Amino acid sequence: MKIFKFLKGHILNLVLALVLLCIQANCELTLPGLMSDIVDVGISQGGIDSSVPNEIRASDLEQVELFLSDDEAAQVEAVYSAGSGDAVRTFAGSEEDRAALEAFIGEAEMMVYQINQGIPIDEWAVGEDAETIEALEEQLGDSVDLNELIALSEAAAAADGRGVEIGPGSLYEMRRQVIESLGDTGDSIVESRAVAFVQDAYQAAGVDLNQVQTDYLLRTGGTMLAYALLTALCALLAAFNASKTSAAIARDLRHDLYQRVLEFSPAEMNRFSAASLITRGTNDIQQIQMVLVMCLRIVLFAPCMGVGAIFRVITNSTGLEWILILAIVLIAVAIGVLFGLTMPKFRIMQKLVDKNNLVAREIITGVMPIRAFGRTKYEEQRYDEANRELTSTYIFTNRCMTFLMPMMMVIMNVTTVGIVWFGAQGVDAGTIMVGDLMAYINYVMQVIMSFMIITMISVMLPRADVAAERVREVLATHSSIEDPDPEHAVTRERAEGWKGVVRYNDVTFTYPDADVPTLEHISFTAEPGKTTAIIGSTGCGKSSLVQLLPRLYDVTEGSITVDGVDIRSIPLEELRRFIGYVPQKRMLFSGTIESNIKYGDPSMSDADMVEAAGIAQATEFIDVKPNGYQSPISQGGSNVSGGQNQRLSIARALAICPKVLVFDDSFSALDYKTDATLRAELAERASDAAVIIVAQRIATIMHAEEILVLDDGRIVGRGTHEELLRTCPEYLEIAKSQLSPEELGLDAASSPQEAAVLEGGER
Structure with a gap:
């Protein structure tokens, strides 16, 4: 079920x-019955399928009527053409008339057939007393001829002395008694001997019995073929439908x-x-x-x-x-x-x-x-x-x-x-x-x-x-991230006017089935035209923080707003349409460079595509390819290097001209020169977007307007690069592991406070 x-x-x-x-099924179940008819009727009975003959001599029909009641005889006379003696009478009734006659005429035909074949008196004089049978045997011998029986019946009816009164009425009673005496085998005996009578009647009427058999076999065989073809047609249609x-x-x-x-x-x-x-x-x-x-x-x-x-x-x-x-x-x-x-x-x-x-x-x-x-x-x-x-x-x-x-x-x-x-x-x-x-x-x-x-x-x-x-x-599994109720959702017209001010308001997040929060009490604001960077040790929750913005997960406590509107009130399609998100795990789709860059909006112009590729510093390797933007990309981007894959992913996010750009450790595979050039292009050509960068490298984020330092799911420092060097030991430790003191500007000329922070970081 x-x-x-x-x-x-x-x-x-x-x-x-x-x-x-x-x-x-009905057609297939009909075929065995037709096969049975061919064997029993077409072969055994010579093609005679009814005890009502189509043609019969008048004299033969008169013999049959001797064993019928007056009403039955009247029914027979009503459906046969007129005639007498050796004249052939033809059946002129309907199939309903034939069915009505078959109910009784076969029994009479059996009686006529048995008497004409010559049988012992005691086999047809059922119900008569011994004296009557003895008298018949004395007059007719052991067997009886039907003509003699009729003559005897007429003579006995006219005589006033000792005799046996045998006539149509008594012969009908004799037929009834004979049928009752046959028991369970009566139907088959009546049918077989009635058919034998019809065969003799046909032969006497000049009917070709071979032709009768041939016609029946062809007719029944044709019916079988029609049922077989209908079966095949239904089977084909059923298979096609299935x-x-x-x-x-x-x-x-x-x-x-x-x-x-x-x-x-x-x-x-x-x-x-x-x-x-x-x-x-x-x-x-x-x-x-x-x-x-x-x-x-x-x-x-x-x-x-x-x-x-x-x-x-x-x-x-x-x-x-x-x-x-x-x-x-x-x-x-x-x-x-x-x-x-x-x-x-x-x-x-x-x-x-x-x-x-x-x-x-x-x-x-x-x-x-x-x-x-x-x-x-x-x-x-x-x-x-x-x-x-x-x-x-x-x-x-x-x-x-x-x-x-x-x-x-x-x-x-x-x-x-x-x-x-x-x-x-x-x-x-x-x-x-x-x-x-x-x-x-x-x-x-x-x-x-x-x-x-x-x-x-x-x-x-x-x-x-x-x-x-x-x-x-x-x-049956529904996403835990659902679109807002249409009655309370932000309209598309309202979404068109967004500037892209992103604000995290005391956000706490716990993964499903987790025991402790991954992020706790996070608050910051990312504004258009400014870059907000997030840095911290591995596993501190950086990627989780930015995944909350496009609602890959929902916050557990607190809220995230865009231009003051809670993102849970914004339809997912609208929310993600103005966020350009470059995930940490790079993924290109099988197709071409063009189809991957235009993935967010296949209808974008080629000029916008080329511009996005230029900002992402991807044109330098695209232009040298023989097919340019039509160059094939294998599934997952396996036929391009890690840096090329990353630049195409960035170009894909830039191509939709988003209001908010989120880079989740998306510069890790780029060399320092490409990294610096790309960030400079972003600052110049995407100046109206709020940029959020998650990075491991200090060089990638050191020029950001605001840097957030995460440690174990909490913000432990915020400010510019220079401010964090002076105030945040965790940031200084990360910076020292990647850059020299000279590159960080922490030399002998540094202030006493910076030297103290550096000394504390070394300890």
Whole structure:
């Protein structure tokens, strides 16, 4: 049912599938009946499918009417053309009239046929006393001719002495008594002897019996062919519908899943590993798509076929139903045992696939340090362990399921043998016709095959069930960073007039599931045209601080405002549209240099792109490339150096002309000359933007208007470079580790206060 829930938006396709599969099942279930007709009627009965002859001599029809009641005889006369003696009378009624006559005319034809064939008196004089039978035998002998019987009837009716009164009324009663005496086998005996009478009547009327048989075989064969073609057409349409629907569902699932992933904040990304998200977006959805195809094509078809076959088995009783019941019970027991063994394994299989993908991804992405540290053998063993665990689970489930098919085949073949064995006895006794037995075997096989189909599909269902749960888990996870309520959000017109004044107001931030805050009581202001720099030791919270501005995370306490407006009241799209953010981890996308620089706004002009590249100092290596801005970029920027990658990332942020520029340690891969030139260009050509720089190098930030020094999540110093050298030991320590006292301006000519700070830093 979890799989079928994905069809919620495709109800029409589901209904169409049901209609097509029901038509297909009905057509396939009709074919065994037609095959039975060909065997029983077309071959055994010479193509005569009705006890009501289309053509018959008047004299033969008169003989039949002797054994009918007055009302029945009137019905017969009403649908046949006039004629007498050897004249041929033609059936002129409708199919409804034919059906009405078939209810009784076959019994009369059987009586005429038996008498004309010559039978002992006591076989047709049922219900008469011994004296009557003895009198008949004295007059007619052991057998009777129908003409003699009619003559005797007329003479007896006129005589006033000893005799037997035999006429139309008494012959009708005799027919009724004969039929009652036949018991359960009566229908088959009546049908076979009525058909024999019709054959003789056709021959006497000059009808070509070979042509009758040929016409019936062609007609029935053509009907079978039409049903087969309709079955094929429905199967094709059902397969097309199933494939199209499942592909559309998989497409929508992939779209929804990746749309949801793109909305995730880093908190949600950390909840699901990258390997798991990739598996859920590829392997899991592929499992769902494959099972949906099977559901719409086979899982729905098997019950239609099975229920239809069971209905036909029940409505065409042969006394062999117990064989089918026994087979179904055996199949149910076999399926229950096997699923009890394999179901737990199926439920952990997807987790093992995740683990395998995680290890493989880690090895592939970390191949350089693996080789550098000579850990190739260790990583091979680690992957082999994960691979063996997954493989052993596959092998166990597959070995268990291999028993299923042989077991089902044994049950099916034993069932077939049982039907043939007991059915042959029915054929011998005359209670079952050969064609009916063949059709019954087909119906029972279709029931068993339906169970086999569902069983084989059920092997895939547990994995698809787990896959569906995993995909739904991602879709049900909402980002902790949400857009504000539209009623209270800042309008687009208001956003257009922002200047870009960023203010942190007593901000405290704690990572999800963390015990202690990462940042505590942070307050500062970044203004347009000025540079605010952030420096500190590794792990002090520098990157966390700037990630709060584009709302990659939300503050735990306090607030961040832009032009006095809390950023939580600004729609995310608008907020991030005027913030140019260069993350610490560089990432270029596969494409060209142009597509990467224009990533934030593909519609920007080439002039703006070139200007951004010039500020970022990227033109010096772009211009020397043969294809310039059309030069290809590999995934992740693996075909450019670290410095080139960083400059392109900076150009991408500058190209959207943001009001706020955030550089999260984005100059680390640049040489000092390029670093200085880039900062000079920023000061000149991006003077209207508030610039926030996170850096490790003093040289990158020493000219900033305000420098914040972080230590263990707190601001321990703020001011200009010169002020911090005099007032902040932590800053001085960082500066001394990178620059000489002469470069810092701390020489013998320094003031006593600077010398004291330097001396304290050295201690």
